[in-house]
Amino acid sequence: TFKNRPKTYHNISLFRQIGRNLIIPGGTRTIDATGKLVMPGGIDPHTHFELEMMGAKTADDFYKGTRAAIAGGTTCVIDFVLPQKGQSLLEAYNNWREKADSKVCCDYALHVGVTWWSPAVKKEMQQLTTEQYGVNSFKMFMAYKDAWMLDDYDLYCAMEACAELRALPQVHAENGNIIARNTEKLLAKGVTGPEGHQLSRDEEVEGEAVNRACVIANQANSPLYIVHMMSKSAVRFLQLARGKQRQPLFGETLAATVGTDGSHYRNACFRHAAAHVLSPPLRPDPDTPRAMCEALADDHLQLIGSDNCTFHEKDKELGKDNFAKIPNGVNGVEDRMAVLWQNAVNTGIMDPCRFVAVTSSNAAKIFNLWPAKGRVAVNSDADLVIWDPKLERTISAATHKHAVNFNIFEGQHVVGSPQYVIVNGRVCLDDGELRVVEGKAHYISLRLHPHSERTISRTQTGVHAENGNIIARNTEKLLAKGVTGPEGHQLSRDEEVEGEAVNRACVIANQANSPLYIVHMMSKSAVRFLQLARGKQRQPLFGETLAATVGTDGSHYRNACFRHAAAHVLSPPLRPDPDTPRAMCEALADDHLQLIGSDNCTFHEKDKELGKDNFAKIPNGVNGVEDRMAVLWQNAVNTGIMDPCRFVAVTSSNAAKIFNLWPAKGRVAVNSDADLVIWDPKLERTISAATHKHAVNFNIFEGQHVVGSPQYVIVNGRVCLDDGELRVVEGFGKFLKTPVDSPTVYGETNNHHEEVQHRPDYLDTPTRVTNGSTPSPGMDKHT
Secondary structure: OOOOOOOOOOOOOOOEEOOOOOOOOOOOOOOOOOOOOOEEEEEEEOOOOOOOOOOOEEOHHHHHHHHHHHHOEEEEEEEOOOOOOOHHHHHHHHHHHHHHHOOOEEEEEEEEOOOOOOHHHHHHHHHHHOOOOOOOOEEEOOOOOOEEOOOHHHHHHHHHHHHHHHOOEEEEEEOOHHHHHHHHHHHHHHOOOOHHHHHOOOHHHHHHHHHHHHHHHHHHOOOOEEEOOOOHHHHHHHHHHOOOOOOOOOEEEEEEHHOOOOHHOOOOOHHHHHHHHOOOOOOOOHHHHHHHHHHHHHOOOOOOOOOOOOOOOHHHHHHHOHHOOOOOOOOOOOOOOHHHHHHHHOOOOOOOHHHHHHHHHHHHHHHHOOOOOOOOOOEEEEOEEEEEEEEEEEEOOOOOOOOOOOOOOOOOOOEEEEEEEEEEEEEEEOOEEEEOOOOOEEOOOOOOOOOOOOOOOOOOOEEEEOOHHHHHHHHHHHOOOOOOOOHHHOOOHHEEEEHHHHHHHHHHHOOOOOOOOEEOOHHHHHHHHHHHHHOOOOOOOOEEEHHHHHHHOOOHHHHOHHHHHHOOOOOOOOOOOOOHHHHHHHHOOOOOOOEEEEEEEEEEEEHHHHOOOHHHHHOOOOOOOOHHHHHHHHHHHHOOOHHHHHHHHHHHHHHHHHHHOOOOOOOOOOOOOOEEEEEEEEEEEEEEOOOOOOOOOOOOEEEEEEEEEEEEEOOOOEEEEEEEEEEOOOOOOOOOOOOOOHHHOOOOOOOHHHHOOOOOOOOOOOOOOOOEEEEEEOOOOOO
16 A cells, blocks of 8 residues: 555554554554555465475475565465375375474465375365365376376366365366377487477467366366466466356466566576476467466466475486476565566556455465455454565575575566565564564465355345434424524534444344445444444445545535525535545545445425425435546545545446446456446546536536546447547446345355355456456455
């Protein structure tokens, strides 16, 4: 977050307070994050520490590996337990825990590999998913023939077992049989150097396996997570499969993929070339790194890992005369975040919100670490990165924290790195100085994604929160005193009356074990009570404010002109406190409120005059549906309170998710409705009743100058606002049903197979087409 966004206070490993004007205990250290970005600690979903493979053992153990992770901004890693053929999965798991628990500097979790198949393996998978072991994902290999590879039959069985358990299957997608045959042919031709590794497993070999893995997962009715996708072909096949898949597909790429390419395999120095060997290999196409950055930005891929699997030079030399014997693996856990920032954010491909999603929050959601990890929020783990977007450094093996003397990103200049890293409330990177403690962190148990056991459909409750009895009595007293004008409307229902009703509504909802949506929240008091309730509520609370609230205030009720004052009457009323509009913008930006509506309810002047002698008879309502977005942009985005991603969330995507219109509405994606806005952030105009499209001759935002408005609006594929010219057709729209059981509200679905419980509802925040970030509870802003 930028310097004008909330401060955080953490203690005893959890965030305790987030906001402005915090009460900080004496002696608490304060870090000035002015000009920096405050974000959740990175989560690396793919590491290999202390792994034995191909006759060698990785150089980075759990101490050195997690130390390097922290240096780069990662505060949690998920490592892989990889049993040998025939080895008990439980035995292998226990071995990994024994290696890791006393060494880790940051929290860690474990995936478990399924490297052979039998009924005993299936039984152990079930045991591993219990609370005692805390595993919710299993990895299968389609490569490494005669080592870890499963054939399609066993792979199918393993995926079916995952589906039954509600665990997430992962695959290494390469055609192992083709690789084995290509390797034989290349060696027979005398191709023995590292270039042979790349030649034996080209893009086609990866793409075929991605397609096959997706088919098998679909037959098993299982979701699927494909690790370390390294090529444009692989991404293309994943995208094709998504159009047919019954369950979610997740794609991961690596820091190596976005930070370098396969040209290194032809380097004359064996040490240099072999140091880049990993599987699937880096691709020779120089456009691949940018394409993978775009795939991450556009949500074709959801995560970036490191696949950190480092070997000493002497170990790489095991394959000096036979590329097939070079231990596979590269560094990346330390430089993952900086390399992606340099290649995706600094180039304009990706925005910071999406950066946080693919480096942290998406992994937290997919592997069920959310909401403890992957977010900065009260009661989440105090894992925090203060990122300096201007910090310059040159990556080098001479300065990195890995146990090897080679770095595949050697000499790359990056702008943007962590300045401070806080792990479980402890400052472990302190203005560039690393201060870690071996064995200080914990193993994190990964919970399964729960089955839905209910048979009833569920909706949610929306309330207008004001105390009607108090308002009625206040109205009687005011009229008796001769207060009949529009100012009486405001006096009869002040902030306290709204705040009490918000509190009461939350209590009733909690007693009913029901979620709650509070409409048109108009005051700081109302927001404060909503925030207090969130700490106790068993179900989600959503808050909405209005364009009127952020664009004007209650001073208008005392205007001498009845027409003017009455035109501003709505309930709850606009507040006299001139700080309210900014406070409500901040509440939207900080996720204390999740949506902005218009409550558009316009009346002609003659109708408002029904209450000329009695404010209680003034029809309640104002305009807002036309100016809602421009007014918020002017007051929140142009002032630096809110970023454009959050603007999209509160004006569009959050509503789509809460009311179960997602993914048809609220996103720009294949198969979503063709509703699109091309927004010109520099378009200037002055709001006026003389030019607006409402049926009334008054506008509560009259005379306000806004910078930022739509230039084109496309509705259901038809251009309805064409460079400022309105071209609408009466009756062109359609009624939309809003299905019950919103996954955003209830966290699970009933019959909507494309949105199962463990599919994150946030995986759509690309840069060039902005779908916005997502709120909590159940949603989050990512920064």
